[in-house]
Amino acid sequence: MPTPSAERTNAKNRHPALIMAVDDDPFTLESFSRFLKKQGYQVQTADNGAAALILCQQRKPDIIMMDATMPGLDGFQTCRKIKENSALNDIPIIMVTGLEDADSVSRAFTSGAEEYITKPVNWAVLEQRLKLLLAHRNAEKDLLEYAFNLAKSNHDLEAFAYIVSHDLKEPLNLIQAFAQRLEKKCGDQLGEKGHEYLRRINHSASHMQQLIDGLLYYARITTTKEPFTSVPLGALIENIVKDLEIELDKVEARIEIGELPTLEADPILMEQLFRNLFSNALKYRSENRPPLISISATPLFASNGTEEKKWEIVIHDNGLGFDNRDQEKIFAMFQRLDQGKKLPGTGIGLAICRRIAEQHQGSIRASSIVDQGSSFYLVLPEKQKS
Structure with missing residues (x-):
């Protein structure tokens, strides 16, 4: 478990985290500044939204505390502009305001805020929120840094799998531990909104667990080799469709399965590959029409007849689609395209398919x-070369 000072540091160099406070009231800014410095944070202040945007680009803070009602660019607009900026949109924002109505809460979260605290501020609750957000942010940074550095340097994949499954679970345990501490120490003060925030924290922790599991699976694909066997793709696809039956019925999806070959393959990996592709088609479906997913196969032969037979298997859907300029990007680790709406996922599924x-x-x-x-378009050999 990290020391109290470590809880207040950023992920990269472990120096004190930089917190930006944005409020048009000088007394409130001074109160925030004293509180944050007492907690061991670096502090940056701005008295309006436009100044906050400029300061964010000059020195990116680890967390932003934002007032909602300010002259000129208000907190909601400033929050939205920060989240629209690809260089800044990973900064967690806490909306700190005297507004308590449901519409203001909804506007804050719609604008991209991660937390919402009402004035007068309960300093004990704010302290715990900052720790949780910082722990979450540090854990995500650690996770990405581990993954990218290890993948880029192409270290031994067994070591990579060990790090993912063990070392990266520590920051996740930290998030969950602080959530439990907040519930235990400040549960009576949180109220209904506070408990909803705890639910969001637990949801994020669950997402991170999925990310770690996905990384582990990605690493093990080449380190754990099962014997290749004959895999009838038709039967495999029918089993996947049966497993997805409830979700398919819910969205009135239609599946068209053509004649599919039997391939020499790892049956577990083949199931994961096609399950990912079908799930992807359902996730990125259009709201304007019921999903239609089709799968078909065509044999491929080399013109000189020397190469062994291959099959081109095509999975087509009528969903949202994407810009063809991103057709390579979608297979990279942690890459998710902006489809105009927030969808669950880790950005690993298609990378797993390619691997x-x-x-x-x-x-x-x-x-x-x-x-x-x-x-x-999948191209796979009918028989694997020994």
């Missing part, structure tokens, strides 16, 4: 038309 395809001496690519649908 599985390559593990089977195959390939995967995609093409798409925005708001018309996407097609994923």
Whole structure:
């Protein structure tokens, strides 16, 4: 468990975290500044939204505490502009305001705020919120830094898997521990909103667990090799469709399955590959029409007849689609396209698909038309080379 001072540091160099306080009232700013310095944080202040935006770009803070009602650019507008900036949108924002009505709370979260605290401020609650947000932010930074550095340097994947499954669980445990501490020490003061925030924290922790599990699975694809066996893709796809039956019925999805071959493959990896692709098609469905997902296969032969037979398997959907300029980007780790709405996910699923395809001496690519649908093209050999 980190020391109290470590809880107040940023992830990169472990120097005191920088907290920005934004409020048009000088007395409130001075109160925030005294409180934050007493807690061991670095402090940056701004008395209006426009100044806050400039300061954020000059020296990126770790957390922003923002008043909602300010002249000129108010807190809601400033929050939205920060979240629209790709260089700043990962900064957690706490809306600190005297507004208590449901509409203001809704506007704050719609604008991108992670937390909402009403004035007069309960300093004990604010202290715990800052610790939780900072722990969460540090954990995400640690996770990304570990993943990118290890992947880029191509270290031993077994060591990578160990780090993901063990070392990266410590910051996750820290988040959960602070959530429990907040519940125990400040539960009576939190009220209904506070308990809703705890629910959001636990939801984020669950998302991070999925991310860690995804990274672990990604690393193990090449380190854990099962014997290849004959895998009838038709039966495999039918089983996946049965597993997704409730979700398919809920959105009135239609599935079209063509004649599919039997391939020499790892059945567990094949199931994961196609399950990811079907789940992806459902996740990025259009709200304007029921989902239609089709899968078909075409045999491929080399012109000189020397290469062994391969199959091109096409999974097509009529969903949201994406810009074809992103057709390589979508297969990179942690890459998620902005589809105009917030969707769950880790940004690892398609990277796993590519790794599985390559593990089977195959390939995967995609093409798409925005708001018309996407097609994923898998090329896999019928028999694996020994």
